[in-house]
Amino acid sequence: xxxxxxxxxxxxxxxxxxxxxxxxxxxxxxxxxxxxxxxxxxxxxxxxxxxxxxxxxxxxxxxxxxxxxxxxxxxxxxxxxxxxxxxxxxxxxxxxxxxxxxxxxxxxxxxxxxxxxxxxxxxxxxxxxxxxxxxxxxxxxxxxxxxxxxxxxxxxxxxxxxxxxxxxxxxxxxxxxxxxxxxxxxxxxxxxxxxxxxxxxxxxxxxxxxxxxxxxxxxxxxxxxxxxxxxxxxxxxxxxxxxxxxxxxxxxxxxxxxxxxxxxxxxxxxxxxxxxxxxxxxxxxxxxxxxxxxxxxxxxxxxxxxxxxxxxxxxxxxxxxxxxxxxxxxx
Amino acid sequence: xxxxxxxxxxxxxxxxxxxxxxxxxxxxxxxxxxxxxxxxxxxxxxxxxxxxxxxxxxxxxxxxxxxxxxxxxxxxxxxxxxxxxxxxxxxxxxxxxxxxxxxxxxxxxxxxxxxxxxxxxxxxxxxxxxxxxxxxxxxxxxxxxxxxxxxxxxxxxxxxxxxxxxxxxxxxxxxxxxxxxxxxxxxxxxxxxxxxxxxxxxxxxxxxxxxxxxxxxxxxxxxxxxxxxxxxxxxxxxxxxxxxxxxxxxxxxxxxxxxxxxxxxxxxxxxxxxxxxxxxxxxxxxxxxxxxx
Numbered sequence: 001x002x003x004x005x006x007x008x009x010x011x012x013x014x015x016x017x018x019x020x021x022x023x024x025x026x027x028x029x030x031x032x033x034x035x036x037x038x039x040x041x042x043x044x045x046x047x048x049x050x051x052x053x054x055x056x057x058x059x060x061x062x063x064x065x066x067x068x069x070x071x072x073x074x075x076x077x078x079x080x081x082x083x084x085x086x087x088x089x090x091x092x093x094x095x096x097x098x099x100x101x102x103x104x105x106x107x108x109x110x111x112x113x114x115x116x117x118x119x120x121x122x123x124x125x126x127x128x129x130x131x132x133x134x135x136x137x138x139x140x141x142x143x144x145x146x147x148x149x150x151x152x153x154x155x156x157x158x159x160x161x162x163x164x165x166x167x168x169x170x171x172x173x174x175x176x177x178x179x180x181x182x183x184x185x186x187x188x189x190x191x192x193x194x195x196x197x198x199x200x201x202x203x204x205x206x207x208x209x210x211x212x213x214x215x216x217x218x219x220x221x222x223x224x225x226x227x228x229x230x231x232x233x234x235x236x237x238x239x240x241x242x243x244x245x246x247x248x249x250x251x252x253x254x255x256x257x258x259x260x261x262x263x264x265x266x267x268x269x270x271x272x273x274x275x276x277x278x279x280x281x282x283x284x285x286x287x288x289x290x291x292x293x294x295x296x297x298x299x300x301x302x303x304x305x306x307x308x309x310x311x312x313x314x315x316x317x318x319x320x321x322x323x324x325x326x327x328x329x330x331x
Numbered sequence: 332x333x334x335x336x337x338x339x340x341x342x343x344x345x346x347x348x349x350x351x352x353x354x355x356x357x358x359x360x361x362x363x364x365x366x367x368x369x370x371x372x373x374x375x376x377x378x379x380x381x382x383x384x385x386x387x388x389x390x391x392x393x394x395x396x397x398x399x400x401x402x403x404x405x406x407x408x409x410x411x412x413x414x415x416x417x418x419x420x421x422x423x424x425x426x427x428x429x430x431x432x433x434x435x436x437x438x439x440x441x442x443x444x445x446x447x448x449x450x451x452x453x454x455x456x457x458x459x460x461x462x463x464x465x466x467x468x469x470x471x472x473x474x475x476x477x478x479x480x481x482x483x484x485x486x487x488x489x490x491x492x493x494x495x496x497x498x499x500x501x502x503x504x505x506x507x508x509x510x511x512x513x514x515x516x517x518x519x520x521x522x523x524x525x526x527x528x529x530x531x532x533x534x535x536x537x538x539x540x541x542x543x544x545x546x547x548x549x550x551x552x553x554x555x556x557x558x559x560x561x562x563x564x565x566x567x568x569x570x571x572x573x574x575x576x577x578x579x580x581x582x583x584x585x586x587x588x589x590x591x592x593x594x595x596x597x598x599x600x601x602x603x604x605x606x607x608x609x610x611x612x613x614x615x616x617x618x619x620x621x622x623x624x
Contacts (some may be wrong), residue, residue, distance in 0.1 A: 051515035051516060051517060052515055195378035195379055195542070196378065196542065196544070196583065196586045196587060196588075197378065197582050197583060197586040197601060199586065199588075200585075200586035200588070200598060203588075204598065222515070222516065224516070224588075224590040225545075225587070225588025225589055225590045226588045227590075228588065228589060228590045228591055228592045228594075229588055229589065229592070231592075248592040249592045249593065252590065252591060252592050253592075262517060263516060263517055264590065266516055266517050266519070266520035267516065267545065267590050268520075268523070268543075268545040268546050268548065268549035268550070269545040269548055269549060274524055274527070275520040275523055275524050275549065276520060277517070277518075277520035277521040277524055278517035278518075278520070278521075279521070281485045281487055281488070281518060282485075282515070282517075
C-alpha cells in the first residue's frame with residue numbers, strides 16, 4: 001500500500017466535483033448521485049463503498065459518460081488530467097474511454113461478447129485506439145493474457161467466453177482493460193459474481209497490475225473486507241451521497257459517520273455476540289428525507305439533521321465527513 | 332439421538348445421452364453424512380457448485396436424492412410415503428435464498444404466510460388470520476401490511492415474510508439456504524439477529540447453508556465444509572477456524588476478506604489437482620474430522 005502523496009493538485013488524476021446524476025421519470029427526477037465530490041490521486045487505490053442503490057455504480061458510469069437516457073449528469077464537473085470530461089465532445093470522450101480510463105465491469109459473463117473470441121475483444125481495443133496493427137495486436141493479446149496469469153494464453157486467446165470459468169473471464173476483462181495502458185482503471189464490483197477463493201486471486205491480480213503499471217484504481221464494492229485489503233483511501237456512499245472519505249486505516253479504525261460506524265459493526269466476526277444492526281432500511285430514491293439521508297436510521301439523530309443536509313466538514317488530516325456531529329455544517 | 336441425520340446422501344444428475352458414450356452421472360452430492368443435534372445451528376459451507384444447496388433440498392425431498400438416508404427423529408424421510416412426507420414437512424421447513432423470486436408476486440403477504448396453514452388444514456379461517464398477524468409481529472413486520480404485495484416490501488422485509496411462512500407450522504427444524512446473501516450488509520445483520528432470537532425463543536434447530544464464512548463463524552456451533560459434492564472437513568466452529576486441516580478449508584479461510592486494513596493474512600494457495608478427492612473423513616481432533624490421507 002502506497003502512502004498518499006502530498007495533497008498537491010498535480011498529484012490528482014481525477015477530480016469529481018459536485019457530481020449530480022439523475023434519471024428523469026414521469027413523477028420527477030430520481031437523483032441517483034447527489035452532489036458527490038472526491039478525487040483519485042496518481043498511483044492510489046480509492047475504494048468506493050456503498051450498499052445497493054447508494055449510487056456508486058452510477059457515479060462510475062458518470063465518470064465514463066456512459067449514463068444512458070433517461071439518466072443524465074445534471075450538475076458538476078469531472079476533471080481528468082486537468083480536462084473536464086463533461087465538456088468534451090463524444091468523439092474526444094471515445095479516445096479517453098478504454099485508452100485512458102478503462103472499466104472492469106461487474107458481470108464477467110454479460111460483459112464479454114459471446115460471439116467473438118476473447119482474443120478478438122482484446123485486440124479490438126488495441127486496434128480501435130490505433131495502438132497496434134492487427135498482427136501486432138495478436139501478439140500483444142497473448143502477452144496481456146499471460147500478464148494476467150491466464151494459463152495457456154495462446155490457446156485461451158481463441159476461446160469464447162462460455163468456454164472460460166468466471167475467474168478466467170474476469171482475468172480476460174482485466175487484460176482487456178489494461179490493453180491500452182490506461183492511467184485510471186475503474187473496477188465496478190469486479191469480484192461480486194465470483195467465489196471467495198477466486199475473489200481473493202482477482203483482487204490480488206488487480207493490485208499487482210496497479211503496482212506494475214503505476215495505475216490509479218477506483219475500486220467500487222459493497223464488501224468492506226475487500227476494500228480493507230486493497231484501498232489506500234475509502235469513500236463511503238449512502239443513498240446517493242458521499243458521507244465520509246479518508247485514509248483506509250482511519251476510516252476502518254475510527255469511522256466518523258454514524259452510517260460507517262453501523263456498517264462496520266454489522267459485519268460478523270468483528271465483535272462477539274449479537275450483531276449490530278442498522279435499524280430500518282435505505283430510503284427509496286423517490287422519497288429521500290429533506291435533511292441528512294441517514295437521519296431516519298441514525299442513532300445520533302439531532303433536530304438539525306432533519307432540517308437540511310449537512311455540508312462536508314474537514315475532520316483531521318485528509319478526512320471529510322458529512323455529519324453535524326463533526327461540525328456546524330449546514331448546506 | 333440427533334434431530335436430523337443425513338447418511339451417505341447421493342444425488343446424481345444424468346449427463347446428456349450420447350449414443351457412443353456411457354458417461355457416469357455427475358454426482359452433485361457424493362456420499363454426504365452429518366448429524367444435527369436438537370437446538371443447534373449447523374453450518375454447511377462451500378462455494379457455488381459444491382452441492383450444499385442440493386444437499387439441503389434433498390433433505391426435504393424438494394429434489395429426490397439418488398440414494399442415502401435422511402433421518403428425522405429416527406424416521407427415514409426418503410423412505411416414507413407421500414402422506415407421511417406431508418406430515419413430516421410440517422416439522423421441517425426452509426427459507427429460500429432469493430427473497431425476490433421465492434415469494435409469489437401476485438399473492439398478498441398475508442396470504443403467502445397463511446398458505447402453509449391452509450395446505451396442512453390448521454385452524455379455522457379466523458384462527459389462521461390471528462396466527463398470521465402474530466407471525467408478522469414475531470418476525471418484526473407490521474400486521475397492518477398484510478394486504479401488501481411482495482414488491483411493496485424491501486428485500487429485508489421480504490426475507491422476513493419468507494421466514495414467517497417457514498415458521499407458520501411451528502416446525503422444529505428450519506433450513507436457511509443463503510438467507511441473507513441477496514441482502515445489503517446493514518440488512519443482513521437484522522435478519523441474522525432475528526434468526527438467532529427466534530431460534531432461542533422457539534427452540535428451533537437450524538441448518539444454515541452459506542458461502543460466507545464470517546456469517547457461519549458467527550451463527551453456527553458446528554460446521555461442515557463441502558467441496559465438489561463431498562464433505563471435506565467438519566468440526567465445532569471454533570476448532571475449524573482455529574485449526575483447519577483440509578487444504579481446501581485452509582485456502583477458503585485464508586481468502587475471507589478481513590475488514591481491517593492492518594490485517595494482512597498470508598494467502599494459502601489451493602492446488603485443486605493435488606487434492607485427494609477419495610480420501611475418507613478421519614478424526615483429526617475432538618469431534619473434528621477431515622478428508623485427508
